[in-house]
Amino acid sequence: MEVRKRKKFWLWTGSILGVIILVILVAALILSAKWKPLLTEKIKDGVYKGSHHLYIINFDKINLNLITGSLALHNVTLMPDTAVYDSLKVAKLAPANVFEIKLEKLQLTRISILKAYFDRKLDLSEIALKNPSIKMTHNKVPKKPDSVKNDSTLYQKIAKTLKSIHVGKIAIKDADFDYTNKAEPNNSSTSLKHVDINVDDFLLDSLSGQDSTRFFYTKDIGFQLLDYKSVSKDKMYTMKVDSIFGSTKSKEITISNFKMIPMFKELAFARKYKVQKDRYDLTFGRIQLKGVDFLGLSSDQKIMVKKVSLNHSKVYVFMSRESPPPPGLDKAKNFPHIALKKLKTPIKIDTIKIKDLDVTYSEYNPASKKIGSVSFKNSYGSILNVTNDSLMLEKNNHAVADLNTSLMGTSKLNLKINFNLTANDGAFSYSGSMGKFNMQGLNSLSVALGLVKIESGEVDKIYFDAKGNTESASGSLNMRYHNLKVELLSDNIDGKGTEKKGFLSFLANNLLVIDKNPKDGEAARTATMSNARIPSASFFNLMWKTVFVGIKDIVGVAIVPEKNPVKQQKVIAEKIKEQKQKDKAGKNKN
Incomplete structure (x- = not known):
């Protein structure tokens, strides 16, 4: 009897609960159905009025589930009204940036409706944007000089309606971003495809604006870009990136396998132009930025980074002397510290660390019809205080590079460069030392570019020290060597090949070239070196050419006049x- 009563109790209880749940479901469905048109109207009206009639939002369908607290908008478009924007420009009230947004689906999950209604706290689990296309156009717009700046915070703007807004996660999946700057004469544009952005723990309340652990009210904004590929505007290069990852919480950005690939082989590339044009073939296996000031980048457009690491990289530069330099060209503007100084964006990088970098410079000499190359293998080192920020320069106006490399893959070279970052004449100083190497290893450079073949020669040690600017460089060089002999070669303009100038080579080796330093029973010679830069000569050309002048003096051929x-x-x-x-x-x- 007792068992039968218990069964009836649970049966009645279950039935009552079932009926209540059914009533709630039916009521929720009815309310959802009735609220859909009202909510649709409220959303459209809110966007229209909230943007001062600038933006219009449309969507094909709205799904509302009061039980789960979810809302979904399908095929959403947010478009600006161009007529309204033009009128705002006339009134000098137009925003500089205009957006066009399209997305397949906007999903809001687990909205606490009762909490929002009774406590005025909007709390939801996730906002998801699926396949959004975002176009941003920056315009140069006039502003009223007497316009009153609105200094109210974002929280103060919502405080009358809500006490707080909390979103556990915002997920933007497979987004396409297009940015056009109409404020520039050429309307420059940038496109990024297949970008993912994840925002963690967005909180807007009376205290979150002062929370130093948050970036724009969030605990973290993470982003990634995979398999990026683009073609340069001149159609001469392809740019590729395997991946870009970043996080505001860790303050890091990592770029994997960046490549800039020329569309044409060396001479084919050079012959596309009527004047000399450098050809670059770049690969950076891994670029890592640590200590990135995302807040400064966003608010002040300043690039402030603690450390940049460049790992497993290759830089190949080629230039042909077949064509003349561009008229009026002066490569002084491309000196590293001068180019840095002219950048409009303030930059401060505490340290650049370089590891496993190969650099090759090649040049085609039409006189020999050969390509000469100089390479620096397995380079590593650091560059300190890379900045153009005026406040930082008041504290320290020198950037210092300390680099180690292997010249032509044989001899170890240490090079130190000190850049004066504020000097108007591009002042700098440099010094270096190198140990033993066989001079025949330089024939790939000297034959093609200098029409000189080194038959024999061993360098024991080189040390050089110089100062320079955009006009010239000068200093001293000490090179200890022995058993030096050379061959002088004819040009190959007729296509018959370079030939040894036997008699001139004999005279050079016996009358001019000093086969060793120091000579037997004499003190080692030290050369003074001085070199005036021509406008088409680059920073590194000035450096090595000045050292070359010192080497010529040491080996005894300084009396041979340098050809203009x-x-x-x-x-x-x-x-x-x-x-x-x-x-x-x-x-x-x-």
């Missing part, structure tokens, strides 16, 4: 032109 490179370029160009005419005449005869 500008005049020499014209002579070679004229010879090439004559040879082409001969070749063409020969073909016509055949």
Whole structure:
């Protein structure tokens, strides 16, 4: 009997609960159905009025579930009204940035409706944006000079309606971003595809604005970009990136396998232009930025980074001397510290760490019809205090590079460069030392570019020290070496190949070239070196050319006058032109 009563009790209880749940479900469905048109109207009206009639939001369908506290909008578009924007510009009230947003789905999950109604606290688990397309256009717009700045905080703007807004997670998946800057003459644009952004723990209340552990009211904003690929505006390069990861919480950005790939081979690339043009082939295996000041970047447009690491990288630069330099070219503006000084964006990088960097510079000499190369393998080191920020420069106006490398993969070279970051003449100083190496290893450079072949020669030690600016460089060099012999070569403009100038080589080795330093029973010679920069010469060209002047003095050929490179370029160009005419005449005869 007692058992039967218990069964009836639980049966009645279950039935009552079932009926209550059913009533709630039915009521929720009815309320949801009735609230959909009201909510749709409220959303559209809120966006329209809240943006001062600038933006219009539309969507195909709205799903509302009061039981689970979820809301979904499908095929959403947020578009600006161009007529309204034009009128705002006339009134000098238009915002500089205008957005066009399209997304497949906007999902809000687990909204605490009762909490929002009774406590005025909006709390939801997640906001998800699926496949959004975001276009941002920056315009140059006039502003009223007497306009009153609204200094109220974001919380103060919502305080009359809500006490707080909390979102556990905001997920933006597979987004496409397009940015156009119409304030610039060429309307520059940037596009990013397939970007993921995850925002953790967004909280807007009376205290979160002062929480130093939050970035724009969030605990973390993480982003990633995978398999990025683009083509340069001149259609001469392809840019590729395997991945970019970043986090405001860790203050880090990591870029994996960045590549800038030329579209054409060396000479084919150079012959696309009527003047000299450097060709770059770049690979950076891993670029890591630590201690990134995201807040300064966002609010003040300043790039402040504690440390940048460059790992497993290759830099290959090629230039052909077939064509003349661009008219009016002066590569002084490309000196590293001068280029840094001219950047409009303030930059401060405490340390740049370099590891496993290979650098190769190659040049085509039309006189020899060969490509000469100099390479620096397995380079590593650091660059300190890279900045153009005026306040930072008042404390320290010098950037210092301390680099170690392997010249042509054989001899260890240590190079120190001190850049004066505030000097108007681009002042800098540098010094270096190098140990033993076989000078024949330089033939890949000296034959092609200097028409000189080193038959033998061993360097025991080199040390150099110099100061320079955009006009020139000078200093001293000490090189200890022995058993030096050279061959002088003819040019190869006629295409018959370079040939040894036997008699001149004999005279050079016996009358000019000093085969060793120090000579037997004598003190080691030290050379003074001085080199005036021509406008087409780069920063690194000035450095190595100055050292080359010192080497010439040490080995005894400083009395041979240096040919003016500008005049020499014209002579070679004229010879090439004559040879082409001969070749063409020969073909016509055949």
